[in-house]
Amino acid sequence: xxxxxVIAIDAMGGDNAPEAVIEGVARVAKKDxxxxxxxxxxxxxxxxxxxxxxxxxxxxxxHPTTDVIKGDAKPSIAVRSGRESSMWKAIMSVRNGYAxxxxxxxxxxxxxxxxKICLGTLxxxxxxxxxxxxxxxxxxxxxxxxxxxxxxxxxxxxxxxxMGHVLHHVLFQTEKPSIGLLNIGSEETKGRDEIREAASVLxxxxxxxxxxGFVEGNDICAGKSNVIVTDGFSGxxxxxxxxxxxxxxxxxxxxTVKHSLFASIGFLIAKPALRQLKKKMDPRMYNGAMFLGLxxxxxxxxxxxxxxxxxxxxxSAIRMARNDLCNKIKNELKHVMDVDVPDISGEE
Amino acid sequence: xxxxxVIAIDAMGGDNAPEAVIEGVARVAKKDxxxxxxxxxxxxxxxxxxxxxxxxxxxxxxHPTTDVIKGDAKPSIAVRSGRESSMWKAIMSVRNGYAxxxxxxxxxxxxxxxxKICLGTLxxxxxxxxxxxxxxxxxxxxxxxxxxxxxxxxxxxxxxxxMGHVLHHVLFQTEKPSIGLLNIGSEETKGRDEIREAASVLxxxxxxxxxxGFVEGNDICAGKSNVIVTDGFSGxxxxxxxxxxxxxxxxxxxxTVKHSLFASIGFLIAKPALRQLKKKMDPRMYNGAMFLGLxxxxxxxxxxxxxxxxxxxxxSAIRMARNDLCNKIKNELKHVMDVDVPDISGEE
Numbered sequence: 225x226x227x228x229x230v231i232a233i234d235a236m237g238g239d240n241a242p243e244a245v246i247e248g249v250a251r252v253a254k255k256d257x258x259x260x261x262x263x264x265x266x267x268x269x270x271x272x273x274x275x276x277x278x279x280x281x282x283x284x285x286x287h288p289t290t291d292v293i294k295g296d297a298k299p300s301i302a303v304r305s306g307r308e309s310s311m312w313k314a315i316m317s318v319r320n321g322y323a324x325x326x327x328x329x330x331x332x333x334x335x336x337x338x339x340k341i342c343l344g345t346l347x348x349x350x351x352x353x354x355x356x357x358x359x360x361x362x363x364x365x366x367x368x369x370x371x372x373x374x375x376x377x378x379x380x381x382x383x384x385x386x387m388g389h390v391l392h393h394v395l396f397q398t399e400k401p402s403i404g405l406l407n408i409g410s411e412e413t414k415g416r417d418e419i420r421e422a423a424s425v426l427x428x429x430x431x432x433x434x435x436x437g438f439v440e441g442n443d444i445c446a447g448k449s450n451v452i453v454t455d456g457f458s459g460x461x462x463x464x465x466x467x468x469x470x471x472x473x474x475x476x477x478x479x480t481v482k483h484s485l486f487a488s489i490g491f492l493i494a495k496p497a498l499r500q501l502k503k504k505m506d507p508r509m510y511n512g513a514m515f516l517g518l519x520x521x522x523x524x525x526x527x528x529x530x531x532x533x534x535x536x537x538x539x540s541a542i543r544m545a546r547n548d549l550c551n552k553i554k555n556e557l558k559h560v561m562d563v564d565v566p567d568i569s570g571e572e
Numbered sequence: 573x574x575x576x577x578v579i580a581i582d583a584m585g586g587d588n589a590p591e592a593v594i595e596g597v598a599r600v601a602k603k604d605x606x607x608x609x610x611x612x613x614x615x616x617x618x619x620x621x622x623x624x625x626x627x628x629x630x631x632x633x634x635h636p637t638t639d640v641i642k643g644d645a646k647p648s649i650a651v652r653s654g655r656e657s658s659m660w661k662a663i664m665s666v667r668n669g670y671a672x673x674x675x676x677x678x679x680x681x682x683x684x685x686x687x688k689i690c691l692g693t694l695x696x697x698x699x700x701x702x703x704x705x706x707x708x709x710x711x712x713x714x715x716x717x718x719x720x721x722x723x724x725x726x727x728x729x730x731x732x733x734x735m736g737h738v739l740h741h742v743l744f745q746t747e748k749p750s751i752g753l754l755n756i757g758s759e760e761t762k763g764r765d766e767i768r769e770a771a772s773v774l775x776x777x778x779x780x781x782x783x784x785g786f787v788e789g790n791d792i793c794a795g796k797s798n799v800i801v802t803d804g805f806s807g808x809x810x811x812x813x814x815x816x817x818x819x820x821x822x823x824x825x826x827x828t829v830k831h832s833l834f835a836s837i838g839f840l841i842a843k844p845a846l847r848q849l850k851k852k853m854d855p856r857m858y859n860g861a862m863f864l865g866l867x868x869x870x871x872x873x874x875x876x877x878x879x880x881x882x883x884x885x886x887x888s889a890i891r892m893a894r895n896d897l898c899n900k901i902k903n904e905l906k907h908v909m910d911v912d913v914p915d916i917s918g919e920e
Contacts, residue, residue: 361824371757375764408722415722415805440808441808443816457756460756461754461756461802461810461813462810465793465810465817471790472794473817473853476853483845486844487842487846490842490845493835494834494838496834497834
C-alpha cells in the first residue's frame, strides 16, 4: 500500500461550500484509501457534513477557522487581511510541510496571490502560470497559461513549455509530450516577436523537449499537440471561447429538439448514446486549474463545482503530489536549460 | 430600381477557382439584377464558365489577365512582382473608380497588402483591420481585428470600435450596436494596459458610441455585444478556436451516431430538424472577411469556398458598397472623435 498522502482542503471556498466540498472529499476518500484530509473551515458544519457523507473519522482532521475569503474580494486585500481564513491556513499547511497539496474552490485571484506568497516561486521560474486539462479529439491536453500573466516574454513561454511537458507526463504518463506554441499562423514569420524568439530557443532543445512548432486556435480541440503554450491573455480567451462555443451549440440543439416533434422523438431514441457522449465530454471531469511554478501544489476548483467536479480537482492534486510534480519541474528545468539557454528576459 | 453597382471579382483566387467563383457570381446575378461584374482572369475559362452558369452577357465584362498570385506566395513578393495578376488588376479597378468593391478567395496576406497599397488607408485610421460576421445566440455579431495586427495600442482598439460600430449598422441596420472590448475579466483592473486605456476613452464617448465594457471569450458566441473588439492575435485565436470547437463537437456526435444503432435511428428521425439547424449555423453564410479602414471595399472569401459561400462574400461586399461604408466610417470617425483625436495616419 502506498504511503499516506495529506491533502489540505479549503472547505469554505466556492458557491456550494462547504456542502459540495465535503461531499467531494468523501467521494475521493471512498475510492482512495491512502489519502488523509485536512479540512479548514467551520468545525460544526464540516463535522455534520462529514458524518452525513459517511467520511470516516480516521480519514480527516478539522482545522477550525473563522474567516472566509469572499468571492469578490480583491487579491491584494485578501492577502493582507485574510490571514485567519480557511484558504490562507490551508495553503500554510502545505508551506509548513504538513500537507502535500491544497485544493480550493474559492476566489481565484486570492488563491493565486496567497499561493505565491506562502509557497514561493520555484527557483528557475520567472512567473508561475495557470494550467488546465482540456478534452481534444486526440485525448486530454494540457494548456497554459490560462490567465496568470496577461503579458509574457519569450523566457516565460519557454518555462511554460517545460512545465507543461512535465505536467502532461505526470498526469498521463506520456513519454515525450508534444509541445505546441499558440500562434496565428504556422509560418515562421507569423505572430509576435516573443513567440518567434521562444520558438527558436525551443527548437534548439531538440531531444530534451518534443517541440512541434506553432499551433493555431483550431488545433486546440483537434489535439494537434499534447501541450498548448501561450500567454495568459490568449489562453484565457481561448479557454472561455471553447466553453462559450460548446454552450452555444448545445443550446441550439436543445432549441431544435424543443421545436420539432420528430427531433424530440429522434433524440429520445438516441438518448442512451448521447448520454454516453455527454459523460465523455463532461466538463466536470476536467475541473481543476493548476498553479504551476510554485514550491508546492495548489489547485483551483471551479467556483460552481458540484461534489463530482470537486472530487476531480482533488484527484488531479493527488496525482501531482504522488508524482512529485514540483521536484520534477525543478529537475527538468535544470536538465533542459543547463547548456544553452541564457536568461533572455534580463528580469528577476 | 437602384443604380447599377460594379463589383470587381478576382476570378483566379482560391482553391476552387475559377469554377466556384463564376458559379458564385452567377448565383448573385440571378438574385440581384442591379449588379454588374468585372471578372479578372483567364478569358477563355471565364467565358466558358459564364455560359455554363447562364450568366447573361450584359451582366459582366471580362478583364483578361495572365498572372495568378499563388496561395503560398509571400505578400511582400506578391506586391512587387504580381502587378499583372488578376488580384492586383481587380483591386486597381476599385482604386481607379471603375468598381465599388473587390472580392477575392486568393492569398489573404497578398490581398491585404495589395489592398493597402492600392486603396490606401482612410484618413483618421492608423491601422486597417480584418472583420468578420459570426453567428451568436443573440444574432449575427461583428468581430475585429481577426489577424491584421498581432499587436495593437489603445488608439487602434478605439478605431476598431468605431469601424465595428459602422459595419454592424451597415450590415444589419442596428441603430446603436453595442461594443464590447475583449478582456480576461469584467473588472476594470483586469487585462493589459492598452485595453484599459481604450476602455476609459470609449466610456467618455457615451452618446456617440454604445460601449458596454469588457467582454470575455464565452461572451462571443453568447452575443453579449453586437461588436467584439480585440487585437489581431487574440481575435484570430478566438475565431479559430470557435471553428475548432464546433468541428470537435460535431465529429464527436457523428462518432456516437456511427457506433450506436439507436442513435442512428434517432438521428434519422431527427434529420429534417437537424438539417434546418445545420442550415442556420452554416459557416458558408458567414463567409467573407472584410478589410476595414481602407479607401475602398475589399472582401476576402475563404480559400476553400464553394459557389454558395463565395456568393455570400459578394453579397457582403454589395451591402457595404451600397451603404457607402467607407464614407460612413470616415464621417463617424470625425463625428465621434472630433474633439481630441488628431489625424494619425497622415494619409488620404
